[in-house]
Amino acid sequence: MVTPELAGELQRVLERFAREAGFSENRPVTLFFKPGVVGHHQVGRAADIYGVGGIGINDWTRRWDAALQLAERTANPQERQRILSGERRTNLGWRLYKALQIHGRWAQPPGFPVQLFGPWTRSEGPLRSISERLLYAHRDHIHVAK
Numbered sequence: 478m479v480t481p482e483l484a485g486e487l488q489r490v491l492e493r494f495a496r497e498a499g500f501s502e503n504r505p506v507t508l509f510f511k512p513g514v515v516g517h518h519q520v521g522r523a524a525d526i527y528g529v530g531g532i533g534i535n536d537w538t539r540r541w542d543a544a545l546q547l548a549e550r551t552a553n554p555q556e557r558q559r560i561l562s563g564e565r566r567t568n569l570g571w572r573l574y575k576a577l578q579i580h581g582r583w584a585q586p587p588g589f590p591v592q593l594f595g596p597w598t599r600s601e602g603p604l605r606s607i608s609e610r611l612l613y614a615h616r617d618h619i620h621v622a623k
């Protein structure tokens with residue numbers, strides 16, 4: 478169970494993500510998440526998303542990293558852009574993270590960063606100076622809190 482405030486925020490952002498990614502009531506997208514409990518003083522204030530589209534966030538991350546490496550090894554700028562554009566379009570894990578980042582209104586307790594963490598945090602934000610410990614703890618899921 479999550480708080481009504483978190484449930485509402487997730488519903489709003491996830492519905493937008495699904496529409497923008499081409500999903501609908503007739504073609505739904507699956508998400509695997511559970512309430513987050515580590516580091517939170519109020520039960521249900523956070524959620525951890527472990528998979529989207531039947532694929533784990535860790536697998537989406539590996540796919541993202543492989544595409545970046547391929548693009549870096551590609552000499553032709555147009556081909557490099559094609560690789561990156563294709564991955565941005567098809568990588569549901571990255572797209573979900575970006576939707577949560579751009580459209581979500583997550584908690585930011587005094588003295589702490591915005592409560593959105595995941596494998597793309599260091600490269601995409603909102604907290605690029607994330608510690609190794611925090612980055613490692615969120616390598617296989619996306620964490621949000623409201």
